[in-house]
Amino acid sequence: MRFTGKRFRGDGPGLSLLFPPPLHDWPPDNRRGRFLANAVCALDLEAAHSSCGEKDGRGMSAYAPATMARVLL
Numbered sequence: 001m002r003f004t005g006k007r008f009r010g011d012g013p014g015l016s017l018l019f020p021p022p023l024h025d026w027p028p029d030n031r032r033g034r035f036l037a038n039a040v041c042a043l044d045l046e047a048a049h050s051s052c053g054e055k056d057g058r059g060m061s062a063y064a065p066a067t068m069a070r071v072l073l
Contacts, residue, residue, distance in 0.1 A: 040069045 049067035
């Protein structure tokens with residue numbers, strides 16, 4: 001069956017991915033960044049979570065406390 005007048009997207013191994021791979025898959029398991037990310041998951045950030053719930057008057061969303069701890073470390 002031939003579809004005349006239709007244009008289809010090509011496929012093949014040279015094309016980019018439909019969805020990008022997750023960032024968690026990029027660094028190898030033995031990197032310091034991976035260790036720090038896992039260490040932040042073990043921290044008790046309940047105090048930071050409770051202070052983020054307070055409104056500051058700007059109406060902007062706050063970054064997650066775990067994200068900010070990873071950036072600082």
